[in-house]
Amino acid sequence: MRKMEFAEAIESALKHAMTNDPDIFLMGEDVHTLRINLLAQFGKERVISTSISESAFLGAGVTAAMAGLRPIIEIMLIDFIGVAIDALLNHASKILTFSGGKWNVPLVVRTSCGGGYGDGGQHEQSLWGWLAHIPGLHVVVPSNPSDAGQLLLSAIESDHPVIYLEHKLLADYWLDYMGTGGRENVSFDVPEKGAIGEVPEKWESLPIGKANILREGDDITLISLGVSVHRCLEAANILSEDEISVEVLDLRWVSPLDKEAIITSVSKTKRVIVVDEDYMRFGLSGEIAAILAEENISPIQFGRVCTEHTIPFNRHLEDNVLPNVNRILALARKFKS
Amino acid sequence: MTLMREKTILELYEAMYTSRYLEKIVTQLWEKGNIYGEMHLGIGEEAIIAGVLSHLIPGDAISTDHRSTPPFVMRGVDIESLLLEFLGHPKGLCSGLGGHMHLFCKELLLTSSGIVGSSGPSAVGFALATKYQKTKNIAVAFFGEGSMNQGMLLESLNLASSLNLPVLFICKDNNWAITTRSNEVTGGVLLDRVRGFGIEAREVDGSDCMAVWQAVETAIPRLRKRNPAPYFIQASCTHNEGHFLGDPLLRFHRSPKKELGAVTGPLTKSVLHYKGGRLDKRISSVSNVLALIAKARAQLSFSNDPIRRLEKTQTHLKDQFAQIKLKVEKKINSISERVLNLVQEEASL
Structure with missing residues (x-):
């Protein structure tokens, strides 16, 4: 077994998936800096930076998935899904049914969630229950590095839309970005076993819907x-x-x-x-x-x-x-x- | 062009310096760890805020974005209550529940939000209310150029135009959307886009408070007349602290060894990984990001600083400026001492 940090595990699993499947690409705001290592390995055709236009790029992710690609759309914070909810509520979740079961949407929405670092009510919500309320959406929330990598693969392999939520207290770069800002005199209650832990030698997915x-x-x-x-x-x-x-x-x-x-x-x-x-x-x-x-x-x-x-x-x-x-x-x- | 009175110039200077000095205190508090989470400053956009607010009358509404300190201070919100709010204190403007990104002042019709573009619909609603109530009041929306690609802001432009609402749209353009160069993710020309909605729009140097003041002076009659029309101003500015305190791109310049050290290992591995995109494409992608980090350095320069600029162009007011500085610093220092004493006393209880 090897040890990894939470975000490192996500990136490692994602690299594994992107290496094996050329149809996987990322799209979202600031991904050239947030995902610079993926950009370095796969280039900007597969790591696409956008303007602040969530409703457009999430909506576009839905049909890119319908066209046969495997998009991973990044919504920086789940709180920001508010401006783009239509793509999930009325499209991604419903097209399989509307098409009589003939057209599926293999979309992954990767987004950060959760509080505990002093960012207030518009940046710290969880909202997974709110999203899971919609029939047709799958919602997954990993709690440790091993699950984080494996469940990301489950989300990518799924033929249906999955919202993948990474908690900001577990993902070191998010906490650095939003909580500490490089300061060493503020600290937060980060659960150690969630932030760092052993991960499998080889990434494999976990079954969908298993606790x-x-x-x-x-x-x-x-x-x-x-x-x-x-x-x-x-x-x-x-x-x-x-x-x-x-x-x-x-x-x-x-x-x-x-x-x-x-x-x-x-x-x-x-x-x-x-x-x-x-x-x-x-x-x-x-x-x-x-x-x-x-x-x-x-x-x-x-x-x-x-x-x-x-x-x-x-x-x-x-x-x-x-x-x-x-x-x-x-x-x-x-x-x- | 209206000739600006000396009194107006001094008022603009005082407004800008008050906001600046307060935000310097805020920076210190954040660096000391007294303020949690993110902190977005309005340092660098004071000329825009001061130039606009100078024309507002009681009853006008302001919808701001996440950089709400300058407009709140310049509109007259009690500084002590703002500082306490940033510290999350129960005696803060919003009882410590909102924090700097979610400031609200009902009496002065001031709102803020951490959701990009949301000041558009917010100002449209306030403007609709003034028209409905047949007052002479207007609503101002402050937002960055990054939000000009957000649907709700573009929809607001259309709504304000089609309903003939007195909304003054102020686009504070620093060409950065966090770590993205806005011009690289924006199609066409923003002013053309706005004019396409049938809205009169102009550009102004947002580091020149007198130019901003003049631009708004021209806009105000169109907004306050019986059949009003919205107006749009695109004002350039520079944020010395980048997107927020601890901006990741600026950190590369401030402590390059630490920051670059952490990045280069995984980055080199990724570029050289045996599987992936074509090597030339990988290298070009990475060099684009490195160029971006290099470009971020320009934000550290004070060459476009609105306060310095006014000092340089109005040298005959040097003595008055110095007096204002002293007065403002004395006032804010005494408030911040009081606030810190209060917080420390309570912590020791």
Whole structure:
């Protein structure tokens, strides 16, 4: 096994994919600097810099995919999808159905997400539940370098549109760009195991829609994804000292959601907390509650630690609005008392 | 051309210097790590903001982009409340919830946004309200040339033109969209594009506050008349700090060893990787980026600095300028000391 940083793993897997498939190209704002190593290896025909015109280049990505290419469209921050949502909402997601199942859209949207570094409510959202709400879109959120590389390959190999979200606390270059700006006197709560870790010698894809049990336990299931799985693991360690045995499930995919893994784990523990950095209402956590209700797994205790409000600029308030270890601990202890 | 009164020139100077000095303090706070996240400054575009705001009257609305400090300060927002906001303090302008990219002041009809191009629709809505309410007020949209390729801004130009709305569109053109040269990703000529919407448009040297003032002086009657029409000004400028504090391209110039050292290893590997594009194409792609980094250096130059420029051209006002500087520095220093003391006291509690 070799060790890599999160962003390094994405780049390494992407190089692997682009080397093997000449139809893969990147397009987006500032990619000549953000992806300079890919530009150096594959040239500007395959690493295409654009103007700030998300609605146009994402829309163009949809039809480039329909024409047989494998576009990876970069939306710098998922917050900026707002100006281009039509391409996903009304086109990428629907064309397979509209064409009677005859025309698919093998598009990857690569974008950064998440908060915890003081950038305020227009730059730190997660929005994966909001996107997964649309039938026809797949949404994947890796939590560590190995998954980051492998899941990117899964996204690229998929014949359908996949939104691939990289968390800014895990990707060192994003944190440097948006958080520290080269300063050495500011620091953020970066989960080490998410930022750096072992990766396979040879990149291979992971199955689409399969969750990953990161820790086995009997008393409580913590269901999470992205940076929050590391908050869950930290909470699970602390709870184990109180003899509370915690299972941590990393969903990896918001859509398709691994129902089976959720049901299996919760059937065992009968207590579940969804820890989701995305907004609480009408999202992933509610969807999981609905699945458990539909499966009649009862009685169970259900709770959620999510983002309930617009993310405030103030760092202290921000840390409390986003899921954190203390919020998980408080709820878990309430369940067991 | 209207002859500018000395008083107006001094007012412009004071507005520009107040904004500049405050942003220097902000830079220090950011460098010390007191301010989290990104920090986009308006240093270098003060002449544009001052030249426009000098013509505004109470009730006019301003929609800014992510460089909102200069317009907020020059429109009279309390400096202490701004500094506290940048620090995320509950006593800040927006209770510490917005931060520098999301400043709002309801009383003065000032908005800002971190979404590129969004000041277009924002100003159109304010202008629609003034027309609806039959006031003489106008709305100003400030945005960079990079947003001129964003759909919502182009749609706003059409909406303002077709509905005859009093919107003053101010394009602050530094030819950089983060690390992209705007002219390399823009088709045609911006002014032609704007005129295509039926909007009167002109160019001005945005480092010359008197030229900006004159240009807006010409535009204002068209905006405030009974049947108004939008107006567009493209004003050139230079951002000494690049896109934001800690700009990655400028860092190459400020600490080349550290920054280039980190990049060259992976870059060389990529260029020489045994698989990939044709070697000549790879090398040309990389040399384009290196040329880009080299070009970024020009931003560090103060040769187009609006404040220095006014000092150079109006040497007869030297003494008054010096007095203004002293007054502004004294005022802002005392505010920033007060703010820092407050923050430090609270931290020690």
